[in-house]
Amino acid sequence: MDFLFIFQQAISAAIGVNAIIYALAAIGLNLHFGYTGLLNFGQAGFLAVGAYTVAVLVVSFEVSIWLAFLAGIGMSILLALILGIPTLRLRADYLAIVTIAAAEIIRQVARSVTLREYFGGSDGITGKFGADFFALNPFKAGLDTPILRFTPNDLWVVLVGWVLVALFVVLTWAIVRSPWGRVIKAIREDEDAVRSLGKSVYLYKMQSLILGGVIGSFAGFVYAISRQSVQPDNYSTALTFFAYTVLILGGAARVLGPVVGSIIFWFLLVFVEQILRQAVANDLIPDWLLNPNQVGQIRFILVGLGLMLLMIYRPQGIFGDKKELALNARA
């Protein structure tokens, strides 16, 4: 077994593009779910809107990528308004239903045959639409060390990605310690109490939905640019649920929870996968028990098992405060 290789792969994944995408998606969800108590099950929709807006505008309409990013932010705000206006006055579960449906609608529209001309159907959009972004890449050589391995373009995406993550972490930290943050946390605890104190609950929920959605669209930008392609099925409900996994793993309502959660999630996923692959390749696991094609599925089962154990023995997540979680049981 080549443990050096296993660790190289796992550590590269832990700080790689996927970890950044899920960290950003989960930072947005943390504002929604962790701080405001909004059950947004359609975070994938915000990523899809961000990614597709950039891809479509640059490829089909030859808009500058920087304008396309602005348009992507605008579109995610629009999506938040469309989702929020009818549902935020209703009970929390309605938002969950509407968001999960909306994210699926976005994906199905994107992969539809009718709109193939714009969205590329189930193949999505491929093209050098990140060219303007990569033109700014200062890295001429990639990174190839025993611990980390990145191509020059990946290195540039990873650097910019982590700067974005840091920015949004600082933003979250600043905003949740402010009186605004106090109001959204209070809404999470009891909406009616907040209303009785003269605050417009609807307005704050909408602001939170928009802000978390915009952060989600940045995850979509990173997704699209890093792969130079967008594919509809990347933005399925699985993405949302992994983002929730990342958030709960790290600790909801903790500023660094999503970041730590994402790093650990991707480290574990790739670590388990590589161990299994090597074990199968070296005949440590017999072929009748596990063949290389099954490794991809088995890793999710094993990581899922690990997460279940975590929820049983450390339900507050890595950063969470168990005392605080216990208080959630309404007396």
Added chain:
Amino acid sequence: MHAPNTSQKDRAVLALQNVEARPGVSKPDPIIVADNVVRQFGGLTAVNVEHVEIQRGAITALIGPNGAGKTTFFNLLTGFDKPNSGNWTFNGVELAGVAPHKVARMGMVRTFQLTKALFRLSVMDNMRLGAKNQIGEGILRSLLPFFWRNQEAQITARAEELLQRFKLDAKKDDFAAALSGGQRKLLEMARALMVEPELVMLDEPMAGVNPALTQSLLEHIKDLREQGMTVLFVEHDMDMVRDISDWVIVMAEGKVVAEGPPNSVMSNPAVIDAYLGAHHDLTLEED
């Protein structure tokens, strides 16, 4: 006229002494006037109040047997529920259809029967939340602490004062969930005062509170009147009502069936009917 040390209680009693004890009677200086407020749940008429007025500066008790519509009427007045018909004014301002948070901003602040302490916020944050017109509650300015730091300090100082008065200052950094049931009631009342209300509406403030704390709650309610606030509270325990209220409004089956000073109202046949007609045991706990 009044001696300088005349208490608000004396003033309230004096103002109400010549008011006739009958349902829907007009008061000399009403803060709330409600007309024809009807709320139906399916075929059931929960509230059907023809006319009622609440006297400013007094403590008014709203009593009645279980299911009389007291809490529903409360919810309607504060905007938490919408009536089928009817209108009411607060300080002369029409309030029907106004959203609950706007009602609160106008100075009419309520508490809840089932206490709504914000569990995973500290006691101090519960209090701070109540303050009105906070600069840092705007999403953009919240990111720039120099806009709101001074105001936050003032709010904190005011909250500390109130917490001292309610003997919760030792708990200010604890989560609200760590408080006992009675302390949560105190916190909810103190938090409502952070809004600087004119009218405080308490929904069963004494429910589930142990006798020792009940006494202190009663004193706090009397205190509100001394500080110039009007108090309207829902209660079904007659002993409490007799001790602190200046005026009693009795509801039964959604209607106001009697009104009067606390000492005489209980001998009113309509009240005895309302209580004993359906419920033989006056000490029955609600819900």
